[in-house]
Structures are given as C-alpha cells and as structure tokens.
Amino acid sequence: MSKLFNNYLRDFIEYLRIEKNYSAYTIDGYNRDIEEFFLFINEQGTAALDHIEYFDVRLYLTRLYEKQMARSSIARKISSLRSFFRYLVREKVIKENPFTLVQQAKEAKKLPSFFYEEEMKELFAVCEGESPLQIRNKALLELLYATGMRVSECAAIELKDIDFEMSVILVHGKGQKQRYVPFGSFAHEALERYISEQREELMKSVKKHDYLFVNHRGTPLTPRGIRYILTKLISEASLTGTIHPHMLRHTFATHLLNNGADMRTVQELLGHAHLSSTQIYTHITKEHLRKTYLSHHPRA
Template structure:
C-alpha cells in the first residue's frame, strides 16, 4: 500500500497548492479517501490500478448499509472521483473507476436561517466593554453583514478592509476574489474592535495582519469561530445549535425577502452558479405568500 499513501500525499498537496482548498475541505478529502483505503485492505486490493467500478459499487453498498445520509455518501464519492481524476492526470492509473458511478440524489433540505427578531437577541449578548466582547460583536456583524463563509472570514487581513468605502476584499474558493460591502453596524463594531480590543489582544502575540484574533492574540481559526458562536447562543433564549453558515443563509434570505434580485445575491455570496443561489428562493417564497395574503384584494 506504499504507492497508495504516496498518491494521497501528492493529492493533498495538489488540493492545498493548486486548488487552494481550505484546511476544512482538505480534512474531509483526507478522511474520505483514507476510508476507501481501509476498504481496499479489507478486499485485499493492493494497487490503485486494480480498483474497478465493481469495487466502487461494493464500497457504495457498504456505505448505504451504515445508513449514512445521502449527502455524506455523495461527498465521499465526489472525493474519490476527484482523487482518481488527479491520479489519471498524473498517469498513476490508466482509468477512473468512478467515471460511470452516479451520485445519489441528496435530500431536498431548505437552508436553516434566523428570523430578524432572533438575530436581535444575538446582537445584544456581547459585552463591548471588553476586548473579547468587542471582537465577538464585530465578528457577528461581519458574518451576518457580508454573508461570507467562515473560511473566508478567517483569511481577512486588516489591509483588506476599506473603512471609507465600507467594503472588504474576500478571498473565495479557487483563488477568486471579490469585494463585499458592509453596513453601518458592522463598520461601527469593526472600528471599536480594531482601535481598542484588537490592540489589547495583539500585544500577547507576534505581529501579524489577521483581522480576527483569539484571546492569545493569534489568528482566529474556523473552529474558534464556531466555539464563539456556540457560547453566544447559549446566552440567548434561542433553542438549538448555531452554525456560521446559518448567518450566511440568513444574510441571503433577508436580502431576497426585502427585494434584492437573485443575481446581486449571487455576486455577494460568491456563488459561481446561479443554481447555488436559487435554493434561497424557496425560503423567500413564504415571505411572498404572506405578502400576497395580506395585500391582494381576493386572497
């Protein structure tokens, strides 16, 4: 299995350097492919060139037997397909055994989001007289005010902000960059945090340009952001868990509910395809229905 592990190492380097994937994405690829390697050991398949489409279908069957969600299975198959496509390009294998394998259709789930009154509770929990409270408030305002991904948020540097124009340069997926505007609330929170809280926190660390830092003054990680949001929601009367992506979903849903057009929301979210953005129209349809029932004379 030596060549197998070498191939995975080369693929991980390709994801990090050529594809510029986030650490979070790389970890998922590594986990999914390693799981397939364990399957190869069970089936006494010693070489990647020996993997056939029959083997892949057997692997799929075992995943279904574990009663995994269709979305999880689809991700694992997608990871393997990308891996073998890379190996084909590098002439490590002669054909892709996943070429004819179709992905399972995922369940149609609407994105979870916060109602505006629920968000108001979150915006009131931070103690902005403390450095960490100022950071948390600025973090919340930026995530909801821009709709950026958590992986994009941790990459923001101080010099990416243009406070006079109210925009931030976002480094998105696949080396794509875009400018995203932010409003007065985010601007006020950022100014307070940058001029006060961040300066106090950064003294405990070596100098760097990361906008959001932890209590040691080091750059904040995606996991750190999730922990911060979890602690914040526990201080409210809201039930359930909070995920950074819920703020992104809320950003898109609230824009559409208040009249923004789909193309603009697509640009703000950094979606390559309009179909990725169209999922939010299903959520907004409830708002349209309420408006219709309220104002149409024969509703």
C-alpha cells in the same frame, strides 16, 4: 496504508491546493474521505491500487448505507474518491477509475435555512459585554451578517482589506477571486471598537500580524475557530432547530431579497459565479411572502 499510497495522496492534495486552489477546509474533507476508503480496502485485504475494482466500491457503499449515513455525505465521499482515482488515471498510476460507474441518486435540493430578524436580535444580545472576547465576538457576528461572506473568507481578512472611510471590505473568495462588499454602521462601529480597544490587548503576548480576528492567545482565528465561536453563540441564544454557522450567509441573502434587493446585486455580494446559485433564495422569499399573506390577510 503503504508508503506508496501516502505519496500519491500527498501529491493529490498538492494538486488540489495549487492547481485547483481549494480551501484548506475542502482539502481536509478530501483527505479524510480518501483515507477512510483505504482503511476499508486494507480491511478487505486488497493491497495494490490497481487491484481495486468496482466490486470493492460497491462493498464500501454497502458499508456506508449500513451505518445509515446521510445520502449527501455518501455523495460527497463518492465525489472525493472519483476525483482521486481520476487523478491516478491521469498520472498513469492505474488504467481505470473504479468509481466511473457509480451513480448516486440525487436528493431534492433543500432550501437554505436562515435566521429571522428576531432570532438575529437574540444572537446579538448574547454578544453584549465589555470583555475582550465579547467585543471581538460582536464584531465577528456583525461583519458576517453585514457582508454574507463565508467563514473561510472571514478568517482570511487582514486589516488592510478594510476601508473604514468607504465602509467596504475586500473579500478574498474561492478561486483567488476578489470582491468588494459594503458593510453598515453597526458593523462599522463594532469593528472600530474591537480594533482600537481589544485586538492589541489580545495580541500582547504574540508576534504582531495583520489578520483581523484573533483568538484568546492572539493568533489568527481559523475557520474552525470561527465556527466554534458561532456555534457557541447560537447555543447561548437558545435558538432551536438544526443550526449551523453558514446560516448567517443564508440570512444575509434572504434578508436582502426580502427587503427589495435585486438578484444580480445579491449574486455579486455573495461571490456566486452563477446566478442559479443565488436563485435558490427566491424560493425562500416566496415562502416568506406566502406565510406573511396567510398570517395577515383577513380573507386568507
């Protein structure tokens, strides 16, 4: 790829980081999607940005479909590239956005997957132990389940964000929005034990910092590091099916609603800007009620 393209991509990434305030994880996705497209474009012999046409875009989409890529993944790539070319038009680098005419068929929204309470017990069981990392992992899992925060939000938590007296935590959400989320006695106990007994032990060989969760070297845990830990715990618990760490957030919301919490409260706790984002969980709770009814009513 040309030096000029790299400069434009770097400027776009800065725009996403500063003006759009996107997370590092989201920005990495944009960067990867754009670079993959331009590797393909170079293979086709198209040298200049303003030479890319709708026909090139269709060729690229054909390549993605030939790879049998998931429609959701293709839709994400189109969105990333459409945004990049829109930025180039805005900056007067090119005249037209070749992705303007691309329409991606929308998939029916899938219901969020979640863990049942028995599955959560299995997850917590694999965290039991006396080693520093086991104590840290239990605190991490307890906090995520207690608050429903995103993995990226969890990585950003500092010691000063936790109020043990009130049992609330200040979460730094998307778009620089902040919210206070309470946590229960199990998370309270696990956090206090981790901070008082093991955090300093893990950090003994590095310069002190205030981030709550640290890795085995004592440096702050990244979102990727937290995902790795959760994936490993899920694997050790031998839970079946398609599982991903974000399910803890879905589980938090689903269990609250199943136990009588109101929608607005759950929306606020999750940090959703719109109630419609939270309402998808009502479909899960209705399905849960239906299955419970069919399983237990004598004339179902």
